[in-house]
Amino acid sequence: MEKMPIVNLLEQTRQLSESGQRVRVLWQHPDTLVFIARGREYRSEFHINPSDETMYMIKGEMRLHYRTPEGKEEVAVIPEGAMIYTPAGTPHSPRFAADAFALISERKRRESETDRFHWYCQKCDALLHEETFTVKDYADDPVSKAYDKFFGSKEFRTCRCGEVMAVPESL
Template sequence: MAKLAAFNLKTWIDEHRQLLKPPVGNALIWKDTEFQVMVIGGPNRRTDYHIDPSEELFYQIEGDIVLRVIEDGKPRDIPIREGDIFLLPPLVPHCPVRPAGTVGMVIERLRKPHETESLRWYCERCGEILHDATLHIYDLGTQLKPVIENFYASESLRTCKKCGAVTQPPPPVR
């Protein structure tokens, strides 16, 4: 067994900063633990909302982000500023908007084998659900990208059945 020891988070971030850039922008601090402790860098251009069966803890280390949520059926932006901490309850649809140069830490519990979570897209014009992809996620790094690519590749998935608006894919992140 390895000896238990603390380490400096800012030093760890500096040593792994190259992983905190698009297209992934996400690095796990520990592997094979009960919690996923991720450091995430901006920018991102995701438009999907994540619906997680457990709480998520956000700690904003560098810069400010906005956490878009759907609360009582309506969109709302929650600013999370540098130094802020925020606990998101389970099952709240959320979309972190991370500008360039931002770094945050997100802690969430690993999913149990029977648990699923969703990526959901809403119509930007009327708020109707466009598409909901529900799956058991065991590897964020490999499972999310094909789901997102599938949504943007399909005009029928991106077309609102209520108002007819078509959601356009976001521009690539550089």
């Protein structure tokens, strides 16, 4: 039997800061995938996950932007020390500072499941672009890969209304 992991969350956040990485996977198994994420200065995408998620704020506050089934954008505020449950399929965009840390719990993706990332126009709210990923290993940081693709293409960032989403200074 594999040794059961016991993780000191504060120690892990320190190591994550020092490494400059955004994500540290604590473990990943078919029914449980847990990682710590650092915030981004700039976050714009909505993630559509085939798995349920819970997000617990170890340090700092999260503003979780999400879209209702009617397509309306709403914001849930999760203070430090609190957690939220987000059902599978909810387009959500976790926004928190670069010195804030969230503990995120999902499960490994099943055969044929894909993750989707959506961007919406900041002027008219139309869907700008969708990226889809098969997430085999969360340590590959699929969010960063989606960002590289989206911000690498002016076409993807250009809305039919004419608005172009700017590339942030740091991704």
